Amino acid sequence: MLFNSIDFAIFFPLVFLLYWTVSARSLRGQNAFLLFVSAVFYAWWDWRFLGLVFLSAAIDYNVGRALEVTEASSKRKLLLACSLVANLGMLGFFKYYDFFIVNFNTAFSFLGMPIGLRALHVVLPVGISFYTFQTLSYTIDVYRKRISASHDPVAFASFVLFFPQLVAGPIERAGALLPQFQRPRRFDIAKARDGVRQILWGLFKKVVIADTCAKYVDLIYTDPGSMNGSAVVLATVLFAFQIYCDFSGYSDIAIGTARLLGFDLMRNFAYPYFSRDMAEFWRRWHISLSTWFRDYLYIPLGGSRGSKWFQIRNSLIVFAVSGFWHGASWNFLIWGLLNGFYFIPLLVRNSNRKHLGEVAEGRMLPNFRELSGMAGTFVLACIAWVFFRAKDLSTAMDVFSSAFSSSFFQAPERLQKSLIVPLTFCLIVMIGLEWFSRDRQYGLQLDGKVPGWVRMCIYYGVVFLIIANAPITNASFIYFQF
Amino acid sequence: MVARFVKQCALLSLPIAAGLAGYVAWNRAYIPAPRLTGNVALNEQIHRVAELPSGRIQVLALGSSMTLNNLASGPVVEHFKTLEMINAGAWGMGAFETALLGPELVEHLDPSTVIMVTNLMDFIPGTPLNEKEVAAIREHLAHGGSFWDYFTFWDAPWFLRQMGLNRIRFTDPGNYEYLGFDTHGAATLEVPQDRIFPLRFNKPPPKPEELEENIYAAFASFSAWLRERDTDLIVLLSPYRKGLQDAELERMNAAHALRLKKILDASGHRMVNGNERLWPDSVFNDSSHLDRAGAEQFTRWALDRLP
Numbered sequence: 049m050l051f052n053s054i055d056f057a058i059f060f061p062l063v064f065l066l067y068w069t070v071s072a073r074s075l076r077g078q079n080a081f082l083l084f085v086s087a088v089f090y091a092w093w094d095w096r097f098l099g100l101v102f103l104s105a106a107i108d109y110n111v112g113r114a115l116e117v118t119e120a121s122s123k124r125k126l127l128l129a130c131s132l133v134a135n136l137g138m139l140g141f142f143k144y145y146d147f148f149i150v151n152f153n154t155a156f157s158f159l160g161m162p163i164g165l166r167a168l169h170v171v172l173p174v175g176i177s178f179y180t181f182q183t184l185s186y187t188i189d190v191y192r193k194r195i196s197a198s199h200d201p202v203a204f205a206s207f208v209l210f211f212p213q214l215v216a217g218p219i220e221r222a223g224a225l226l227p228q229f230q231r232p233r234r235f236d237i238a239k240a241r242d243g244v245r246q247i248l249w250g251l252f253k254k255v256v257i258a259d260t261c262a263k264y265v266d267l268i269y270t271d272p273g274s275m276n277g278s279a280v281v282l283a284t285v286l287f288a289f290q291i292y293c294d295f296s297g298y299s300d301i302a303i304g305t306a307r308l309l310g311f312d313l314m315r316n317f318a319y320p321y322f323s324r325d326m327a328e329f330w331r332r333w334h335i336s337l338s339t340w341f342r343d344y345l346y347i348p349l350g351g352s353r354g355s356k357w358f359q360i361r362n363s364l365i366v367f368a369v370s371g372f373w374h375g376a377s378w379n380f381l382i383w384g385l386l387n388g389f390y391f392i393p394l395l396v397r398n399s400n401r402k403h404l405g406e407v408a409e410g411r412m413l414p415n416f417r418e419l420s421g422m423a424g425t426f427v428l429a430c431i432a433w434v435f436f437r438a439k440d441l442s443t444a445m446d447v448f449s450s451a452f453s454s455s456f457f458q459a460p461e462r463l464q465k466s467l468i469v470p471l472t473f474c475l476i477v478m479i480g481l482e483w484f485s486r487d488r489q490y491g492l493q494l495d496g497k498v499p500g501w502v503r504m505c506i507y508y509g510v511v512f513l514i515i516a517n518a519p520i521t522n523a524s525f526i527y528f529q530f
Numbered sequence: 531m532v533a534r535f536v537k538q539c540a541l542l543s544l545p546i547a548a549g550l551a552g553y554v555a556w557n558r559a560y561i562p563a564p565r566l567t568g569n570v571a572l573n574e575q576i577h578r579v580a581e582l583p584s585g586r587i588q589v590l591a592l593g594s595s596m597t598l599n600n601l602a603s604g605p606v607v608e609h610f611k612t613l614e615m616i617n618a619g620a621w622g623m624g625a626f627e628t629a630l631l632g633p634e635l636v637e638h639l640d641p642s643t644v645i646m647v648t649n650l651m652d653f654i655p656g657t658p659l660n661e662k663e664v665a666a667i668r669e670h671l672a673h674g675g676s677f678w679d680y681f682t683f684w685d686a687p688w689f690l691r692q693m694g695l696n697r698i699r700f701t702d703p704g705n706y707e708y709l710g711f712d713t714h715g716a717a718t719l720e721v722p723q724d725r726i727f728p729l730r731f732n733k734p735p736p737k738p739e740e741l742e743e744n745i746y747a748a749f750a751s752f753s754a755w756l757r758e759r760d761t762d763l764i765v766l767l768s769p770y771r772k773g774l775q776d777a778e779l780e781r782m783n784a785a786h787a788l789r790l791k792k793i794l795d796a797s798g799h800r801m802v803n804g805n806e807r808l809w810p811d812s813v814f815n816d817s818s819h820l821d822r823a824g825a826e827q828f829t830r831w832a833l834d835r836l837p
Contacts (some may be wrong), residue, residue, distance in 0.1 A: 054681050068532040164777055235531045244539070430725055 049092035051254050051301045053297055059089070064308055068235050071527070079206045080228075082309070086211035090114040090175070097173035100138060105208040105464060108135045108183040112190045112197035112204075124191060130185040139180045141168050145246055147376030175215030181340055186222035195223045198344050203229040212305040217300050218316040243307030243492070243509070249492040250300030252510045253293035256517045257478055260471045261290035265460050269437055273446035277456030279463065280447050287437045288430050289475060291391035292321065295334070302488055308402035319486050321479075322407045325419030326390040326428055327400035337373070359395055364388040374436070379444060382400050390428050406486050476515060481506070536708075551564070560696035564679035565688060566670055570618035571598065572631075574709055576667050579618055580636065580675035588612040590641035591716075592628050595621040596768045597647040600820045603714040605829040606645070617715035619647070619708075624656040626745045629752035631667065636761060638671045644761055649768045649818055650786055654740045703805040706730070708813070712751075718822040721815040730816035735770055738782055751795045756796035765794060766832045769804040771814040780805075781831060802832040 063085045071081035091098050099149050110130040128230050146167040156163045187205075189195045198204040207226045213219075268283035275283075299316035306313045316336050324330035330338055342351075349362045362386065371384015374467050394400040407422065408414040414422065438444035481491040488494075492510065494503050554561065560571065563577030575598075589610050590611055591597050597619025605614050620633055625648060636644065661665075670679060680689075699709045703720040711717050718805070756763045767787055770779060783805040794801050812825025 054684060065532075065536070235535070237531055237535050240535050241538075508545070512549075515546070515550065516690055 051298065051305075052251060055092065059085075060305065067309060075230075076200075076202060077238070078233065079200075079202045079229055081207060082211075083202060083206045086209040086214060087204065089211035090205050090214060092170075092210065093174050097176075100173055100176070101179055101209055101214075102205065104135055104138065104179060104183050105205045107122045107131060107495075108187050108208070109198060109204045111187050115187070115190045116197040123287055124364050125476070128187060128191045131184065135180045135187075136182050139176055141169060142176055144173055144376045145170060149434060155280050178217045178219055179208055179214060180188055181219045182222075182336075183221070185340065185344065186226070189222055190396055192374055193228070198222075198230075200230065210306070210311075212302040212309070212311075213313055216335075218299055218302065218314050219340050220313060220336070225311070227335065227471045228311050235310065239307050239310070245305040245492045246300045246304030246307065246490050248304075248507065248514070249490050250297040250302075253297030253300065256299075256306055256474050256513045257471070258290045258294035258297060260467065261286040261293070263467060264463065265290055265437070266300075269439075269443070269447075272438070272443060275450055276458045276461050277451050279460040282463070284430050284434055284437070284447065284451070288321075288426065288433050291436070292317070293478070315489060319482050321426055321429075322422060323425045324403045324407060324418055324481070325394055325399070325425055326387065327394045328403040329390070329402075329425050329429060330387070335395060337370065340368055345369060356396060357472065358393055363395060367391065378441055379438060381436045382441070382444075383432050383473040386432045386435065390432070409487075423524070448515065477509075477513075497528075532789045533758075534761065538613055549714065557693050557697075558689045560693050560700055562689060562692035562696055564670070564675070565683040565685055566666040566679075568657070569620060569622045569659075571595075571707075571709055572623060572667075574711075575618045575620045575715060575800065578677055578715060579616065580673075581639065582616070582639075584638050584640075584671075584674075586640045587616055589615040589643045589645060589734050590635065590639050591615070591617040591619055591645045591647070592623070592632050592635065593619045593625075593646045593648055594652050594795060595619065595650055595819060596624045596652065597623075597645070598715075598717050599708075600768050600825050600828060601647045601766070601817075602718055602822070602825040602829040603646065603712050603716045605826060605833055607714070607737060609833040610643070612751060612803055615617065615714050616641075617711075619716070619829065622656055624652040624654070624745065625749045627656060627659055628652075629748035631664065632679055633672060633755060634664070634668055634726070636756070636759070639732070643760060643764060644756060644765065645764045647766045647768050649770070650735050650741065650782065651708040651746045651818065653742065653786070654736045655742055655745070682767050685729050706819070716825075718825045719815045720822045726815060731771075731814070732774075734774065734815045735779055735782070735817070738785075741786070746789065746793070749790075750796075753793055753797045757762055763799040764795070765790060765799070765801040766829075766834065767803045767805060768818060768820075768828070769807070770818050771811045773811045774807065774817055800836075800837050802835045804828060807831070 049059060060515070064349075065084075067081060071077045087098055090101060100453045108131055111127050114127050115124055118127060147171060149165045149167045153163060153165055155425055162522065186195075190197050198207075204226070207220075207222065207229050210220075210225070226350045241362075265283045267277050272283070273281050296317035303315070316334060318332040318335065320329050320332040323332055346366045347360055349365060350358060351362065352359055367384045367388030368381060371380045371382070371387070374380040374383070391400065394402075403421075407418050434447045435441075435444050437448055478491065481494075484494050484497065485491050492507070494506065498506075564604055565574040567574050579764055587658070589606060589612065591601050591606070597617060599619075600618065601617060603615065603617060605736050607613060616639060623631070628646065632644070651704050665682065670822065687832065694707070695707075698705050699707050701710060702708060703710060703718070704722050706719065706721065708717050708719055767783075767790070772782075783803075787803045787805065791801050809828070811822075813827065814819055
C-alpha cells in the first residue's frame, strides 16, 4: 500500500480510530492490532513475502532469547552467525543472486570458459533491505549486551513489521523503538497535530515536487544520449530534488504516521542540500542508514582509529557497501565509491567534522562562503546522482557526454512551460520553507516563527497543492526498490 | 482527547472539502469522464455510452474523428428511420484500435448496423490501446460507470487541466478538439475561416508505405466477426479536400478503396467511396475534417448511394 494512495487514505484513519479506541484497552491488544494491520499493509503488495518477514522476526527473536541465556563466547558468536547468515542469506539471495550469476557468466565467458549458470529472475520482496537491517541491529545489540532480549513475541514482531517504516525506513534501532512497544502509549494531542503536519509536508514533497520532477527526468533519462546537454543537466538537477523529496517525503510521512500512533521514529533527513561539504551531506542524508553503517560496519572495521590510510580504507569500504545496499548493479557501487572519494580530501585535511551545526546559524541568509560550499556540495551530489539514476553505466556515460557537449548552451529539449513554471514555484516554496525551518525537524514546523494565521495559510496552501497534484496512480516511492 | 483531535481535524478539513466541492460544482458542466485511457475523446464516448441502457440499438457508428466529426447524425436518423443511433467515434481510434475496441461496444449495444467512416489516416499506426485500458473500458461498460470510477482512475492534475480545457472543448465547435456531442454522440465542427490552422489545412495524406498490413488484417477480422454475429457493416470512405487531390492521391485512394471493398465483399458488407466525387475546399476545416454543412452533405450523399 502506498502512502500516496486512496487505499492508504481509507486504511489509516480506520487504523487510527480502532487503535486508540477498541484496541487501546491493553498494551498487548494494541501491539497485536498493530501487528495485524502491519501485516495487512505489507500483504497489500504481495502476501507471499509476508512469511519472509515473519521468518526473519522469528529467527532474531529466538536468537535474542538464546543469546540472553548463553554466556560462552563461542556459542554467542555461533548464535550471532546464525542470525547474520539467515538474514543476509535471504537478502543476498533475493537481491544479489541474479547479479552475481550474470557477472560470473560474463567473466567466465570472457576467459573462454562459459559456465552458463541460469539467472532466476527472483522478485525482490519490498522493504527487505530495510527490515533485514533493522532486525540485524537487534541481534547485534543483544549480542553486544547493549539491550536485553525481548520476551514478548507480539511486541517484537510488531517492532519488525511496524507498518509506517517497514518498507522504506527509517531503519530503527531496537534500543530506541522496541521499548516503545513495551510501555503503554497515551494519546498526546500535540504529538498527533505535529504528526499530521509532518505527513502533510511529506506528501507535499512526494506528490507535488518528486512526482512532477519525475515527469521530466524520466523523459530525458530514457535516452540521454539523444538529448541536448542543457536538458540532461536540468534533468539531473531535477533528479536531485526528486530523490530527496521522494525519500525524505516518505520518511516524513512514516514519522508523522508513527507519531499519530504514539511512537517516535528517528530523523532520517536533516536538509542535506544545505550542507557545506560532502561529510556534512552524509550526516544529513539517510541518517538511519548512515548511522547503521557507522555503528555496525565502520566502527567494527576500526573506525577512525589508526592511520589516515586505514581510515580512508574503512570509509571506502562503508561507501562501497552502502552503494551496493541500494541495488545489485555496478552503477550503485560506483555511486557509493564516488561519494567515498569525495570524502577522502576532507578526511586527509581532518575537516570532515568541520560543519556540525546548522548553516547560517542565527542569521537569515548564508554568507558567500557558506553559499559556495552548499553550491559545490550540490554539484558533487548531482554528479554522483547520474550513476544512481542511469539504468546502466553506458547510459551514465551518455549523460556525461551530452552534458559536456556544446549542446549545453542550447535551450533544454522537451521542456514544457506548463511543467517547469509551476514546478519552479513549488521548489522555491519547498526550499524557502525548509531554509526557514532549518533548525527544526521538517519544513512545516513553524510554531513560534510566524503568526498563527500565516501558518494556517501555509498549511492550506500546501493542502491545496497536494490536492491539485495528487495522488497520481502508480507513482511509487523510489526507495521501495531497495 | 482522541475525539477532540478528530473533531479538530474534521473542522479544519471543512474549508478544504467545501472549497473542492464548490470548485467542482462551479465547473460541473466541464467535468471530464474518468480517465480510462489516455484518449480524452474516447473516455468521454465510453462514459456516455456506459450511462445509456445496454441492449439492442439500430445503428452504432465507430471509428476515428472521421466518424465523430464527418458523420452527421440527422441524415443517418433519416436514412435508417430510427432514433436508436449512437455515434461512438473518437479521435485517435484508427482502424486497428476500432477493430480492437469495436467488439466491446458491439457486444454492449448489440446494433443491427455498424457504420464506420474512415480515410487513409486510419490505416497508419497510431497510439494503440494497451490491455489495461481495454480492460478498464470493458469494466466501465459492464458496470454502467459510477462515481467511484473517478477514484479508481484518479489523477488530479490531469483532471483539473481537463476541466479547464473542457470549457472550450464542450462549447466551441470552432475548436478542432470539439466534444460538444449532439444527442447521438456526433460532434461536427464549425471552425471559422480565420481560425483554420494552415498546417492542418495543408497536411498531405500519408504515403502508401505508411499504410500497415496488420491494420488491414485487424480490420478484416473485425469485418468477419461482425458478419458472424449477423451485424451489417457500412464503411464510408471520407474524402480529402479538392485542393489536395492529385494523380498520386487518386491512385492511392483507389487502391485503398479496392482493398477495403474486397475485405468487405468477403463478409457481405457494404461500402461507399466519398472520393468518387470532388469535395470543395470550402466545406473542410482542414485537409480531411468536414465542417457541419460538409458533414451533412457527405453523410446524405453517401447513404443515398448505399448499394
